[in-house]
Amino acid sequence: QKEVEQDPGPLSVPEGAIVSLNCTYSNSAFQYFMWYRQYSRKGPELLMYTYSSGNKEDGRFTAQVDKSSKYISLFIRDSQPSDSATYLCAMTPQGAQKLVFGQGTRLTINP
Amino acid sequence: GAGVSQSPSNKVTEKGKDVELRCDPISGHTALYWYRQSLGQGLEFLIYFQGNSAPDKSGLPSDRFSAERTGGSVSTLTIQRTQQEDSAVYLCASTSRRGGVGELFFGEGSRLTVL
Numbered sequence: 001q002k003e004v005e006q007d008p009g010p011l012s013v014p015e016g017a018i019v020s021l022n023c024t025y026s027n028s029a030f031q032y033f034m035w036y037r038q039y040s041r042k043g044p045e046l047l048m049y050t051y052s053s054g055n056k057e058d059g060r061f062t063a064q065v066d067k068s069s070k071y072i073s074l075f076i077r078d079s080q081p082s083d084s085a086t087y088l089c090a091m092t093p094q095g096a097q098k099l100v101f102g103q104g105t106r107l108t109i110n111p
Numbered sequence: 112g113a114g115v116s117q118s119p120s121n122k123v124t125e126k127g128k129d130v131e132l133r134c135d136p137i138s139g140h141t142a143l144y145w146y147r148q149s150l151g152q153g154l155e156f157l158i159y160f161q162g163n164s165a166p167d168k169s170g171l172p173s174d175r176f177s178a179e180r181t182g183g184s185v186s187t188l189t190i191q192r193t194q195q196e197d198s199a200v201y202l203c204a205s206t207s208r209r210g211g212v213g214e215l216f217f218g219e220g221s222r223l224t225v226l
Contacts, residue, residue: 006153043217044154088153090154098156099215100156101146104153
């Protein structure tokens with residue numbers, strides 16, 4: 001079993017929809033949680049960064065962490081075609097030197 | 112340059128040949144990472160450098176894989192006697208953080224195809 005599980009999709013939704021992307025994990029030591037966005041044939045880039053449990057909002061994006069359930073989510077409101085990309089969750093324990101990534105979910109927003 | 116630079120962007124090789132992949136991190140970034148991305152597998156950690164030292168090389172799949180970093184800057188990932196299962200995108204990332212990971216800045220990757 002992988003330390004981080006993420007549904008690879010693909011996920012296709014109409015423009016303007018609310019998108020929910022999720023990851024589960026097994027390592028209770030994970031403290032830092034991130035979402036990276038990767039456009040086709042590009043490197044991943046950091047989208048959201050949260051510490052421990054709770055919510056964090058940035059424009060149309062909201063990241064949620066539920067450590068009791070070992071479950072994290074990324075919500076995208078008013079989705080746009082430019083949001084079409086692969087979304088990777090990533091996490092790490094405090095003081096660790098490497099990120100553990102999920103498999104990535106390929107998302108397509110249809111105009 | 113402003114970002115992480117990787118070369119070659121694409122490499123096609125025959126099974127059994129050796130390949131070298133190069134990474135130029137962001138200037139001043141002390142930490143450098145290599146990850147491998149296979150279809151549907153997400154990013155798989157290979158090795159981490161702090162300066163020229165590699166405190167964690169636990170992700171290297173076999174002794175055919177090696178990496179080095181010189182001058183606290185450029186890194187080279189070498190794959191000897193390539194196999195078809197080595198086909199993947201090899202991503203390099205750098206960061207300025209010493210304690211903990213922080214934000215990783217990725218290059219666009221080197222796409223390796225082993226025939």
